[in-house]
Amino acid sequence: MLFQSIVFFCCIALSATFTLGQENTSPKQSSESLTGTWHCQFDSPFGLQTYHLHVAINDAGDATAHAEVDARDEVRKVEFVNVKVDNDSLSFAEVRQFGDQVFRIEYSGERKKKDLAITRSFGERGGQKSLATRELPKPPPKEDPAPVVEVKIDRLIKDAFKDSFLVGMAGDLPSRYSEEELKLAAEHFAAITPENCMKPERVHPAEDRWDFERTDALVQWAEKNDMTIHGHTLVWHAQTPNWFFEGRDPETVKRRMKQHIETLAGRYKGKLQSWDVVNEAINDGGNSETAKTENLRNSDWLQTLGPEFLTLAFKFARQADPDAVLYYNDYNIESGPKHASSMVLLERLVADGAPIDAVGIQGHWRSGRVPFEDIEKAITDYASLGLKVSITELDVTIRGESGGQFGRRRFRSSTPPSLNDLNAQADDYARLFAIFKKHEDVIERVTFWGLNDRRTWRWGQHPLLFDGNNNPKPAYASIVALADSDDDAAKKAPEPPKNVKIEDGGQGDYSAIVTEAPTLAGMTIYRPEDLSAFAGEKKLPVLLWGNGACANTTEEHKNFLSEIASHGFIVLGIGPLDQLQQRNETSRQRTNSSQLVAALDWIIAQDTDENSIYCGKIDTTKVAAMGMSCGGLQAIEISDDPRVTTTVVCNSGVLPSRSPMAAMPILTKEDLKKFHGPVLYIMGGPSDIAYKNAMDDFSRVDHVPIVMTNLDVGHEGTYRQPHGGEYSSVALAWLNWQLKDDKASAKMFVGDDSQLKRNPDWTIDTKNLEQ
Ligand code: XIL
Numbered sequence: 001m002l003f004q005s006i007v008f009f010c011c012i013a014l015s016a017t018f019t020l021g022q023e024n025t026s027p028k029q030s031s032e033s034l035t036g037t038w039h040c041q042f043d044s045p046f047g048l049q050t051y052h053l054h055v056a057i058n059d060a061g062d063a064t065a066h067a068e069v070d071a072r073d074e075v076r077k078v079e080f081v082n083v084k085v086d087n088d089s090l091s092f093a094e095v096r097q098f099g100d101q102v103f104r105i106e107y108s109g110e111r112k113k114k115d116l117a118i119t120r121s122f123g124e125r126g127g128q129k130s131l132a133t134r135e136l137p138k139p140p141p142k143e144d145p146a147p148v149v150e151v152k153i154d155r156l157i158k159d160a161f162k163d164s165f166l167v168g169m170a171g172d173l174p175s176r177y178s179e180e181e182l183k184l185a186a187e188h189f190a191a192i193t194p195e196n197c198m199k200p201e202r203v204h205p206a207e208d209r210w211d212f213e214r215t216d217a218l219v220q221w222a223e224k225n226d227m228t229i230h231g232h233t234l235v236w237h238a239q240t241p242n243w244f245f246e247g248r249d250p251e252t253v254k255r256r257m258k259q260h261i262e263t264l265a266g267r268y269k270g271k272l273q274s275w276d277v278v279n280e281a282i283n284d285g286g287n288s289e290t291a292k293t294e295n296l297r298n299s300d301w302l303q304t305l306g307p308e309f310l311t312l313a314f315k316f317a318r319q320a321d322p323d324a325v326l327y328y329n330d331y332n333i334e335s336g337p338k339h340a341s342s343m344v345l346l347e348r349l350v351a352d353g354a355p356i357d358a359v360g361i362q363g364h365w366r367s368g369r370v371p372f373e374d375i376e377k378a379i380t381d382y383a384s385l386g387l388k389v390s391i392t393e394l395d396v397t398i399r400g401e402s403g404g405q406f407g408r409r410r411f412r413s414s415t416p417p418s419l420n421d422l423n424a425q426a427d428d429y430a431r432l433f434a435i436f437k438k439h440e441d442v443i444e445r446v447t448f449w450g451l452n453d454r455r456t457w458r459w460g461q462h463p464l465l466f467d468g469n470n471n472p473k474p475a476y477a478s479i480v481a482l483a484d485s486d487d488d489a490a491k492k493a494p495e496p497p498k499n500v501k502i503e504d505g506g507q508g509d510y511s512a513i514v515t516e517a518p519t520l521a522g523m524t525i526y527r528p529e530d531l532s533a534f535a536g537e538k539k540l541p542v543l544l545w546g547n548g549a550c551a552n553t554t555e556e557h558k559n560f561l562s563e564i565a566s567h568g569f570i571v572l573g574i575g576p577l578d579q580l581q582q583r584n585e586t587s588r589q590r591t592n593s594s595q596l597v598a599a600l601d602w603i604i605a606q607d608t609d610e611n612s613i614y615c616g617k618i619d620t621t622k623v624a625a626m627g628m629s630c631g632g633l634q635a636i637e638i639s640d641d642p643r644v645t646t647t648v649v650c651n652s653g654v655l656p657s658r659s660p661m662a663a664m665p666i667l668t669k670e671d672l673k674k675f676h677g678p679v680l681y682i683m684g685g686p687s688d689i690a691y692k693n694a695m696d697d698f699s700r701v702d703h704v705p706i707v708m709t710n711l712d713v714g715h716e717g718t719y720r721q722p723h724g725g726e727y728s729s730v731a732l733a734w735l736n737w738q739l740k741d742d743k744a745s746a747k748m749f750v751g752d753d754s755q756l757k758r759n760p761d762w763t764i765d766t767k768n769l770e771q
Contacts, residue, residue: 034063034090034109038116040132050137051078057085065092080107101657150576150586151472151521153480157465158190160483161433164440166190166228168447170393171455172197172214174221184470185451186225191273193230193392193447194218195457199239204260207243212267219271230392230447231268233276233329234261235313237299245300253304258316265320274325274444276360276392277317278310282330282345286337294348295341310345311354318355325444329360329392334378335371346385358444360392363432364458367398367425376435383442391436393449395456395463396428396475417462419522420598425462426478426519427605433479434611477518482611500580502558505529506566507723514562516577520602522595524554524573524580526565534617538568541622541645541739542603544596544638545573546631548651550663553579553587557628560724560731567732569739570618572599574631590663593634596625600643622739624648626731628717629690633665640674646738647675648731650682651715653693672697678705678769680734680749682727685712685763698765705768707734707749711761730756746770 038053050070057063065080080092088111096103109118109132121127158167168191174182185192196202197214204210222229235257244256265275281302283295296302301309310328317326328349333342342359349356359382361375382389398421417425436443450456452466453473465476505511510528517525527540534540543564548556553575561571574595579587600623606614625644627635632652639647654667679701683694691710698708711718711726718725733748733755748755749766756764 033088033111034085034116036134038132038134039136040116040118040130041137042120042128042130051132053132055083055090061085063090065090150578151474151477153472153476155480155484156188157476157480157483158188160480161437161446162190164437164483165390165443166445166447168192168228168230168445169451170195170232170447170449171451173218175214175217177451177455180470181451181455182221184466186227188465189227189448191228191230191445191447192218192222193232195232195450196239198232198264199236200234200244200260201239201241203264205241207256210263215268219268223271228445229268229272230390230445231265231272231275231324232392233279234264234317235277235301235309236279237297237301238280240300242300245304248304250304250306253301254312257301257305257309257313261313261316262320265317265324269321270323272321272324274327274358274390275317275321276327276329277313277356279329280331281310281328282333282338282341284332284338286341288337291337291340292344293341294345295337296345307348310349311352314349314354314356325357325388326355327358327360327390327392328356329362331362331364331393333359334361335374339374339378339381343381343385346382346387350385350387356387358388358390360390362449363391363394364449365394365396365428365432367396367421367428370396370428370432372431372435375432376439379435379439379442383439388444389439389442390445390447391432391443392445392447394432394446395449395458396425396432397458397461397463398422398425399461418594419592420594421462422474423519423521423598423602426474426521427602429465429475430478430482430519433482437483474518474521477521481518499529500577501529502562503723506563508563508566508568510566510568512562512565514558514577514580517602517606520572520599522552522574522576523599524575524577526554526561526569526571526573528565528568528570531613531617534568539617539619540568540570541619541624541735542600543569543571543624543626543735544599544635544644545571546591546593546596546627546634547574548629548631550591550630550634550665551575551587552589552591555580555587557719557724559722560719560728563723563728564732564735567736569735570603570614572596572603574634591634593637593665596634596638597641600641604643619739621645624735624739626650628652628719629715630664632690633667636667636671636674637665638674640676642676644677646677646679646734648680648682648734649694649697650727650731651684651688651690651694651717653681653690653695653697655693656696669697669700672701673703675701675704675706678738679707680731681706681708682717682730683708683710684714684717685710687712687714689715698767702767705770706766707769708765709749709756710763726761730762 034055035057041050051067053065053067055065063083063085065083067078069076069078078094080094083092084090089109091108094105105120105122107118107120109116116132118132119127119129161167167189169185169189170193172195173185197218203215219229245253281296283297286295296307314326332338361378379389398417436446448464450464452468452470453462453464454468456464466472500514502514512526513529515525545561547554554561554573558580561573565571574591603618604620606612607618607620609615623644624646625635625638626648628650629652632649635647635649654669654671658666681694681698683691698706709730718727733745736742736745750769754764756762
């Protein structure tokens with residue numbers, strides 16, 4: 001016997017055969033038309049593989065065949081066995097070994113005019129076909145395009161908020177920006193802040209030297225593109241040359257400040273809408289004592305002019321450009337003692353008649369740690385002083401150290417953001433914009449500090465709305481969706497139908513749709529179309545679903561999942577919605593069980609988010625981790641999450657040793673301890689390649705109730721049958737019992753006369769089950 005162990009190879013279009021005899025290898029007849037080199041391609045869980053097949057037949061009619069195979073990142077050499085030629089057809093086999101496991105793939109080919117039609121099968125139920133040609137096929141599509149997820153933009157962010165506030169970006173445009181970047185900036189943003197070129201050290205490097213080249217260019221470019229300009233910044237402790245303070249004589253320093261402001265703000269009078277007059281005057285940190293004071297930073301300005309320097313700066317700015325909106329700008333002033341100090345300072349400025357109009361909350365935040373409540377309170381606090389508020393330097397970073405501006409410190413390498421990171425960031429941005437929109441009467445402008453994840457001082461932390469290649473990120477979509485959510489005009493605009501109905505919405509009481517959510521990128525949602533039935537006592541339990549082959553689409557399981565949803569469940573399945581209808585390379589991208597956990601976080605957050613359609617409609621205490629084949633392992637992998645109520649493993653089981661499939665979760669039998677609620681296995685009988693592994697799992701689990709069910713249909717299950725076939729009935733009975741406490745449904749499984757016991761097509765074994 002060639003096979004040391006039976007292996008569960010994920011649900012690919014192929015299935016395994018394990019019966020091999022020694023076959024007679026001598027050909028009946030040879031055919032010259034088959035000799036030579038052929039090229040063909042096969043899909044595999046590892047990606048597209050191109051076979052360059054060489055067939056030779058000697059005078060005695062013995063045939064040999066070998067190939068070079070271009071796989072994802074290697075060229076593999078294959079010597080085929082059992083090569084047989086019969087007139088215009090041939091057959092051969094490929095034996096692959098992974099560790100101590102051996103797989104056999106059978107090929108048969110037949111001449112079809114000038115080509116060779118090849119079928120390959122990994123088991124008894126047919127396989128893949130490919131036409132081999134004498135010419136080289138086109139190269140496989142490029143793997144791994146830059147965006148992690150594709151985000152479609154149906155509304156520009158600046159338009160989505162045009163009735164609320166300006167949406168801007170920072171940068172010293174246009175010089176050194178690409179045409180594509182300039183286009184992006186002008187298209188999406190309504191305002192610009194010069195990131196560096198208007199700062200004292202750049203524009204006024206010496207008392208008698210000004211450099212207006214870049215500032216003039218910026219103003220011109222912004223005007224040409226109809227963008228509002230915000231000036232940044234007149235008086236600051238950083239990026240300010242020492243000559244301002246030379247001699248340290250207060251009168252001289254004051255004169256220099258005045259001249260600086262007069263010249264700069266005067267030059268652009270009427271062209272700039274607003275100015276950051278004083279930047280970052282308050283100390284960091286602080287405590288309950290400093291909270292009662294202004295806690296001013298010990299800058300050269302403070303040292304030479306005293307606390308009056310702020311009032312002076314505002315007065316000079318007002319004189320230089322009477323119509324400009326004048327800002328005090330700072331970071332972290334929304335929280336803690338620094339916020340308290342900012343209130344003390346601003347109250348003093350207002351009382352002293354400093355011509356201040358507005359406060360800039362810079363908004364350099366970190367994903368997962370955005371102080372939403374503080375931000376909202378700070379906005380209302382500042383408004384209570386009669387001041388307008390802008391978010392002037394918004395960025396929400398994703399973990400990792402910054403590589404500095406444009407990645408100059410690239411040695412601190414940048415890790416690409418995961419889908420979860422991007423979704424979490426999108427959620428943070430959406431929540432922020434919900435706050436800004438709520439306070440649109442106070443908020444003047446929200447400006448992102450940079451243009452894309454390359455043009456940011458937080459390079460490597462992926463903080464902005466576009467990635468380094470100018471592709472929009474999920475955050476863009478989530479922000480725009482938020483604007484749409486209560487914008488009447490947007491509501492009236494016809495929306496392209498995004499939702500899909502499978503089999504008329506299923507047979508349950510609640511016609512189901514398949515949909516997606518902008519803040520849950522990369523996942524497909526199956527749910528009742530009309531959610532109104534779930535606003536009261538009845539709520540939707542949650543199903544987390546991983547796919548066969550850990551594929552990035554629920555396509556193969558759509559009948560089954562839609563049927564379940566129609567009985568009043570919400571399913572969050574791995575894979576973007578568009579892959580349901582049109583599978584492409586994306587559907588083969590690797591997926592990860594952490595996507596299921598992130599989806600659970602998401603739906604729990606939706607349940608309490610009053611802007612969400614799911615608000616108050618989800619039973620967040622009832623969660624099933626489910627999946628088929630490779631996806632079943634993903635379900636097992638997340639089963640130790642305390643929020644998981646039950647696990648349903650379909651056509652799957654933990655492998656005895658490491659799988660050859662890179663995408664498969666690496667689990668050992670130890671991981672079965674992760675189960676902490678009742679477990680159901682739905683299997684395909686002995687011909688299911690995962691059967692042995694699943695039965696072995698069943699024999700090992702003693703610490704929770706566990707049910708093993710089998711219908712003799714093999715690894716493929718019944719998912720593709722109308723309404724998901726018999727698997728749907730069994731799964732639904734389990735889910736109704738476990739997640740909706742429906743005792744009647746328990747009859748499917750419990751007792752000697754359970755429905756499955758009485759059903760001759762099914763077998764059932766149970767352990768620790770309540771009787
Ligand atoms: C940053 C720029 O983005 C960087 O390019 C520069 O090297 C340093 O300054 N608060 C501010 C901005 O007010 O001016 C800072 O901009 C970021 C923090």
